[in-house]
Amino acid sequence: MDPGTARPSTVLDTAVTTVKRRARVRAPELVGRGWLNTGGEQISLKDLRGKIVLLDFWTFCCINCLHVLDELRPLEKEFEDVLVTIGVHSPKFVHEADPEALKAAVERYEVHHPVLDDPELTTWQNYAVKAWPTLDLIDPEGYVVHVAAGEGHVEALRTIIRELVEEHDEKGTLHRGRGPYQAPEPASTTLRFPAKAIVTPRNTILVSDSAHHSIVELEPDGETVIRRIGTGERGRLDGLNPTFSEPAGLTLVPGTNQVVVADTVNHLLRGLDLDTGEVTTLAGTGEQWRDGETDGPADKIELTSPWDVAWWNGGVTIAMAGNHTLSFFDPATNTVSRLAGTTVEGINDGPADGAFFAQTSGLAADGDRLWMVDSETSALRYLENGEVRTVIGKGLFSFGHKDGDADEALLQHPLGVTVLADHSVAISDTYNNAIRRFDPETNTLTTIATDVAEPSDALVVDNELVVVASAAHRLERFTAAAVKIDGAAHEVKRPSTDIAAGEFELAVVFTPPKGTKLDERYGPSTRLEITSSPPELIVEGAGVTTELVRALRINDQVTNGVLHVVAQAASCSDDPADEHPVCRLTRQDWGVPVRVVADAPTRLPLLMGGMDEDGQQGT
Numbered sequence: 001m002d003p004g005t006a007r008p009s010t011v012l013d014t015a016v017t018t019v020k021r022r023a024r025v026r027a028p029e030l031v032g033r034g035w036l037n038t039g040g041e042q043i044s045l046k047d048l049r050g051k052i053v054l055l056d057f058w059t060f061c062c063i064n065c066l067h068v069l070d071e072l073r074p075l076e077k078e079f080e081d082v083l084v085t086i087g088v089h090s091p092k093f094v095h096e097a098d099p100e101a102l103k104a105a106v107e108r109y110e111v112h113h114p115v116l117d118d119p120e121l122t123t124w125q126n127y128a129v130k131a132w133p134t135l136d137l138i139d140p141e142g143y144v145v146h147v148a149a150g151e152g153h154v155e156a157l158r159t160i161i162r163e164l165v166e167e168h169d170e171k172g173t174l175h176r177g178r179g180p181y182q183a184p185e186p187a188s189t190t191l192r193f194p195a196k197a198i199v200t201p202r203n204t205i206l207v208s209d210s211a212h213h214s215i216v217e218l219e220p221d222g223e224t225v226i227r228r229i230g231t232g233e234r235g236r237l238d239g240l241n242p243t244f245s246e247p248a249g250l251t252l253v254p255g256t257n258q259v260v261v262a263d264t265v266n267h268l269l270r271g272l273d274l275d276t277g278e279v280t281t282l283a284g285t286g287e288q289w290r291d292g293e294t295d296g297p298a299d300k301i302e303l304t305s306p307w308d309v310a311w312w313n314g315g316v317t318i319a320m321a322g323n324h325t326l327s328f329f330d331p332a333t334n335t336v337s338r339l340a341g342t343t344v345e346g347i348n349d350g351p352a353d354g355a356f357f358a359q360t361s362g363l364a365a366d367g368d369r370l371w372m373v374d375s376e377t378s379a380l381r382y383l384e385n386g387e388v389r390t391v392i393g394k395g396l397f398s399f400g401h402k403d404g405d406a407d408e409a410l411l412q413h414p415l416g417v418t419v420l421a422d423h424s425v426a427i428s429d430t431y432n433n434a435i436r437r438f439d440p441e442t443n444t445l446t447t448i449a450t451d452v453a454e455p456s457d458a459l460v461v462d463n464e465l466v467v468v469a470s471a472a473h474r475l476e477r478f479t480a481a482a483v484k485i486d487g488a489a490h491e492v493k494r495p496s497t498d499i500a501a502g503e504f505e506l507a508v509v510f511t512p513p514k515g516t517k518l519d520e521r522y523g524p525s526t527r528l529e530i531t532s533s534p535p536e537l538i539v540e541g542a543g544v545t546t547e548l549v550r551a552l553r554i555n556d557q558v559t560n561g562v563l564h565v566v567a568q569a570a571s572c573s574d575d576p577a578d579e580h581p582v583c584r585l586t587r588q589d590w591g592v593p594v595r596v597v598a599d600a601p602t603r604l605p606l607l608m609g610g611m612d613e614d615g616q617q618g619t
Helices: 011-016 063-078 099-108 122-126 154-171
Strands: 034-036 052-058 083-089 115-117 134-138 143-149 194-199 205-209 214-218 225-229 247-252 258-263 268-273 279-283 306-312 315-320 325-330 335-340 360-366 369-374 379-384 387-392 398-402 416-419 425-429 434-439 444-449 455-461 464-469 474-478 486-491 497-499 502-510 516-518 526-533 538-540 543-545 549-554 560-573 583-596 603-609
Touching: 034 099, 052 063, 052 154, 063 083, 063 154, 099 115, 134 154, 143 154, 194 464, 194 474, 205 247, 205 258, 214 247, 258 306, 258 315, 268 306, 315 335, 315 360, 360 425, 369 416, 369 425, 416 455, 425 455, 425 464, 434 455, 444 464, 502 526, 502 560, 526 538, 526 549, 560 603, 583 603
Parallel strands: 052 083, 083 115, 194 247, 194 455, 247 306, 306 360, 360 416, 497 583, 502 603
Antiparallel strands: 034 115, 052 134, 134 143, 143 603, 194 205, 205 214, 214 225, 247 258, 258 268, 268 279, 306 315, 315 325, 325 335, 360 369, 369 379, 379 387, 398 486, 416 425, 425 434, 434 444, 455 464, 464 474, 502 549, 516 560, 526 543, 526 560, 538 549, 560 583
C-alpha cells in the first residue's frame, strides 16, 4: 500500500488518550478546500447527524486505497439509507493536490460518494491518521466508534454498522433516507481514461479504455474506431460479449494474434483473440491475493491488481501493483509464479527474490533486460540476469521534475516505460504531465514533451511517438525535442517521527472484530515483518516473527531513515457451534519516515484495526 507516516499528537490524539474504554470521543469537524459529488454544497458533521458516517482517508495514487473503494461498494449499497461514506482525499504527491486532477480521479475510479478535498491534510491530522487508507466510523450522534487502517475490514464494519443501526433505531437517533451524494454530469468521449496501448500485427492500435471497461481497436491515426471489445459494463464475462473491470496492460504473444490483457480490478489475466474478438480467462481466480500461494496452476493462483504485462523470456511478466511484486505467467505450462519481490514496499536492489518494489505500473522488454517504473518511489529500474537495479529514484518520499545525470534526476509517479529504437527508454512521467527520455549510454534523463495530461503509456507508430494522454482521453503524437528541466525536488509533507536510539519497541495494535478471535488452529495467526532503509538503521530485531510487538535496537549513528512494516492477522468467527468458521485476513503495511534523536520516544504503536483496551486508537 501507499506508506503511512507517523506524526505528532493532534486533535483526535489528545481527545482519545484522555478517555476510558467505551468512552465516547467526539469526531472532529471536516475541514478542507472544498467538496466533490455534492452538487456544490458544503457538508458539516452537523448536517450528517442521525447518519452513520464512514470516513475513508485516501489518495488516488495509492493502490490499496483503490482496493478499498471497491471493497466498500457493496457495503454502501447494503446500508444506503443509513450510511454516508465520505472520502477524505489527503494527497501524497504534488499533482494530487491539484483540484482538477482530483476531480478527474473521482470520475476515473467511479467514486460514488461525497469527497472532501483536504490538500493541507487538516482533517487527516485532526483524525490522527498515519497511513493510506484509513477508515473512521462515526455513530449517528457524532462520536468515533471504530478505526481501521489498510484493507480487508468490510466484514468488521458490517458487524459494527448493524449494531449501530439496532442501537440507534431503539434510541430514535437514526435517520433513514437519502444521503448528500449528488452524481456529477456524465461526460461523453470516445475513450475515457485510457491506460495502455500496443500496435497489433495489422498495424492498428489497441487501447485499454479503462473507465469504459473495454478494449478499443483504432486505425493507425489513433482516432478512428474499428471496433470495441467489451460491453462497457463492469464484469468478468468471457466470450464474444465480454466484460472487464478497469483493464490496463496489454502485450502481444509473439507470432500470434493473441493479446494478454491485465484486467486490473478483476485481478485476472485475460486473453483476447484479435481474429475473432473472443475473450478468455488465462490466470487468476477473480479474488484478490492477500496471503498464501503465489506459484501454481494459473487458474488456482490469486493475483492482485495486475497493472501491466510484457512478453519477456518466453512468457508474460506481470506488474503485480497490488502487492509490490512481479509475477510470471508461463503459457506453455499454464502456471503462474513469483518472479521478483517480497511484498515489502520500497527500493531495494540486488537478487530478484529479495528486491523491494513500490507499485510497479509499467513494463517494457529490451532483450535480456526488463525495464520497469515503480510509481510510488518515482523510480526507473530494470531486471536483468536475476538482479534488480535502480537507475532513477530515491525512495518513497522523494520526487520532482529534474533532468540531468540519473543520480540526481527526479520523476513524479510514472506509470509507463517504452523502449525506443536506439535502446533508450521513454518514460510516461504521469504526475509531471511529461514524457522523459533516459539514455543508458550517457546515463542522463531529458524531457521530450510537456503539458501531456497524465500520460500513462507510449508507443512508436510510423516513427512517431504516440502517447496515451489518459486525463485528456485521447492519444497524442509528438516529435521529440528535448527541453531542459531543472525543477525543485519535493518531499511528502508529513514530518518524520522522532525515535530514540538503542532499545526500542514497535507495536502493531490489532483488536479482532466483535464475534471473532485470532485463528490459532494451524499455528500462529499473526505475522510481523520489519525492515529499514538504510538497513543499518536497525541494529537488531529486523526480519519476520509471529508476534505483533517487536523489540528493536536502533543505530545511534544513523540520523534519518524509513521503517518498513508489514503486519497481518487472521481472525475467525468464534461461535463454538460453527463447524466451519468464517476466517478473514487483515493486512497492512507502513513506510514510516523516522529521525533518530536524543530523548525521543522509545515506543512506536501503529494501528491496524479497532481500538485498544483503553478506548484509544493506538496513537
